[in-house]
Amino acid sequence: MDYKKSLKFCVLERFLRYVVIDTQSDPASETYPSSKKQMDLGKLLVNELLSMGVADAHLDEFGYVYATIPANTTKPNVSVICFCSHMDTSPDCSGLNVKPIVHKNYQGEDLVLPDDEAQVLKMREHPDLKNQIGNDIVTASGTTLLGADNKAGVAEIMDACYHLINHPEIKHGAIRILFTPDEEIGRGVDKVDIKKLGAYAGYTIDGESAGNMENETFSADGAKLIINGLSSHPGFAKGKMESAIKIAGQIVAKLPFELSPEGTELKQGFVHPVNIAGHVEQATVDFIIRDFEEDKLKQHADVIREITENVLKHYPNSTYELHVKPQYRNMKNKLDEHPQIVEYGMEAIRRSGMDAKLCSIRGGTDGSRLSFMGLPCPNIFAGEHAFHGKQEWVSVQDMQKAVETILHLCEIWEEKA
Template identity: 65%
Template sequence: MENHQLSESQPSVVERFLRYVQIDTQSDPQSTRNPSTEKQKDLSRVLVQELLDLGVSDAEMDEWGYVYATIPANSDKPNVPTICFCSHVDTSPDVTGAGVKPIIHRQWNGDDIILPDDPTQLIRVADHPDLTSQVGNDIITASGTTLLGADNKAGLAEIMAATEYLVAHPDIKHGRIRLLFTPDEEVGRGTEKVDIAKLGADFGYTIDGESLGTLEDETFSADAVKITIQGVSTHPGFAKGKLENALKIAADVLAVLPKDALSPETTEEKEGFVHPTRLEGNQDKAVLEFIIRDFTEAGLHEKETYLQNQLNDVLANYPGSSAQFVVKEQYRNMKDVLDQHPAVVDNALEAIQRAGLSAKRRSIRGGTDGSRLSFMGLPCPNIFAGEHAFHSRQEWVSVQDMQKAVEVIVNVAQVWEERS
């Protein structure tokens, strides 16, 4: 897009983002419903109506809260692949998303940012190195008591602004474009009810990444482990030599995990981890939940074997007790799929460069909907949305980065058409 054209998308992406973040869409990992919280549909309904208002006539939300829509092809070429752009409507369960009050810090001067509703929430430049390139830009934060929701409402706003731009500029040639907005990504269930046949796309891109110019084509592989410990319960007044407290057994399992390795707080880059996420129970029965992460499936299995061995060693001290060890697959490293479809990454890198950015390929110490979508038949790397410090009250996003993401989305559509 030329500069005068890009300016048309600027008010749209910011205005949309500020509205979206004020809709509470927090998901719930303990819920068994689909979606895990009904309030996620509040935003999905807004997106459908806005798409219909833009002239995207087939926009719809299904019973699970997934939004599907189509920007029809306008290219004369018969074999342009169908591309999907995807973001998620939910926000993290880690920090409340109710009552978000977004603040625009215009032409930020480079000083630490104090969040007014809780002055202890200070966004220090020293702690957020990506801020150093944002001096003079407009930084959006929450007010200090909630997360912002840039993860992933920045992506939603960018896709919607790009849609508005493409609909208004039919001179920009592109193939058929499918839009997909999912619930429950933050609780690992974002693709659980996706209808791949209905989606009907050949390749996809999640717009859910961090730093300007980045493309993520590699994720963790991920499993969950649930350990259910059955102790020996008896009245504590008559428990000598009999009681085997399930909570203490669980605590022993946690205590034997290393303090200087194998955890999120002690690992980086390509190192995986074993991370306890939940403990509940009583003296009779306790449940310990973990997430296991590594970039290779072999690494996952090594860590699961390690955890199983630690559990067995602890149980040897409690002869009357037992435990169930259940592994559940969550997602796998999408690079295994993307390496088989190099055009998906190459075209996105070209689109980023056309926006005047230095394109950077990265691995992500996490996962996106694209991880599962790739293994469901939709190769799907992750393009930057500009979100930073996600899952925290110090979350922030740059207006200018969001504007560039809109440009990249439009460029992706153009590059696929040109190269088909």
């Protein structure tokens, strides 16, 4: 079916409606969701789904939106598939009072964001803009992030739902919808009810360039280094004090550049200190440890351990503890057990008129953990770019292509059953 000719896309209108709702997650909070304001978008989405005729749409106590589009095929054994995006935005940049701007018919010019003219989108700094000539680009106004990560995905799934409901000629099995909170702080699937979803396969719509599909993520550990120093009165500290703060600083300074985020790319892993806190007697350093090969995570943790022990040779009365905790694992390990999930995704992208490209993510998605919870879940492009910052942008035409891809995926699973 030629969706471009027969369907009227509303994805832009939906996106503009969603991004003005502040949904930043809060890493310091222990509640679910971490910020109540995420529920504001959840309630809106439920109301829109109910208005479409999606009768079971609801928001649960933890901030998850669940919904089902019933099958309209006569085939008896079509697998249930799930589409997932996250509602929260990153705590790294303000999401309050987002003012989206649509730059129509982009021709390669610099895009100056009016509320902070120091924020300028330049093609040489955003190379994917080369593929957007003639398209419509959406940015924020310069003082906030845009929220395309991942409200572009939310809008695309919602628009696909609308078309599935209103175009019964698109044959499909049962489709589950899942919108999650708190993905940006690593808790996006902590409270997901996998049994309620009851799906065979999932697709997160949370990727970057149009045509890209990601079947591989980092494997990830978190590590907490605790330094126990020796405190004394600073006026009488000579030969006595062993400052845990200074010890922690020396350890961080000795981390190798070639094992840092800023010194690595492609399939290279890293060790990254993300927080330092403490006082003279005790200090802590929190790390994230990443690699595509799970076996290398232990090697990277051993680098922290070796540096710490070498530094502490000069501080005989100080000790340390290193606690390493698994966070998520490379979803490719699970997706390789179900190759058709990725194959159908690539076919859907091609049917939407794009060159399909299989990629790896130097990060993780909700799909990373969902894959190990029994829902194999690769990641499909949403068109979001420069996320977590004031120069975040998305192309309207890329969002429309994502909607097409979702619809083709629904058809393909029905055809192949």
